[in-house]
Amino acid sequence: MTEAPANRRRSSALFPIIVAILVAALVVEAFLLARPGPKRPREARQAIARGKGQQVEVFGDPSAPIEIKFYAPLTLEWHQKTIGLLRQYHKDRPGRIRVLLMPMGQAECDAEMEKRGYTCAVIFINGENEFRLPDGRQVILEKRPNQSSSTYNSEDVITILDQLANNP
Numbered sequence: 001m002t003e004a005p006a007n008r009r010r011s012s013a014l015f016p017i018i019v020a021i022l023v024a025a026l027v028v029e030a031f032l033l034a035r036p037g038p039k040r041p042r043e044a045r046q047a048i049a050r051g052k053g054q055q056v057e058v059f060g061d062p063s064a065p066i067e068i069k070f071y072a073p074l075t076l077e078w079h080q081k082t083i084g085l086l087r088q089y090h091k092d093r094p095g096r097i098r099v100l101l102m103p104m105g106q107a108e109c110d111a112e113m114e115k116r117g118y119t120c121a122v123i124f125i126n127g128e129n130e131f132r133l134p135d136g137r138q139v140i141l142e143k144r145p146n147q148s149s150s151t152y153n154s155e156d157v158i159t160i161l162d163q164l165a166n167n168p
Contacts, residue, residue: 072121
């Protein structure tokens with residue numbers, strides 16, 4: 001008869017610990033649900049606000065062997081430079097590329113970016129965004145190009161396209 005009260009005391013001592021763990025789990029879950037999404041750079045937020053009327057745009061050959069998906073605040077000058085190079089590439093080498101320009105701030109674009117795990121600009125060429133250039137440099141086609149801290153320059157995109165066209 002003395003064992004029953006000991007078991008009751010042991011289970012009584014566990015009850016507050018279990019409650020504390022459950023409360024902590026609820027607090028963490030509430031924090032995760034309430035926190036804001038990843039923060040975009042100020043320029044990107046401003047461009048998204050200015051470019052609200054932008055639409056998804058497609059150019060190039062629908063049956064081209066190289067597909068480019070460009071997700072970005074497309075109104076920013078550094079992305080405009082890359083887009084201009086892509087338009088010129090298509091003009092000079094018809095039939096090689098198909099380009100899908102998706103402006104950030106559009107529901108379709110943002111959903112696709114979120115699904116892929118990106119919050120800022122990224123370019124996918126045939127589903128990839130990391131490449132090694134002929135000079136041995138590794139480039140990652142994301143965020144802002146053409147800066148000393150950037151992972152790529154706009155011209156690198158054309159180099160990659162030429163590489164892919166020569167080595168299908």
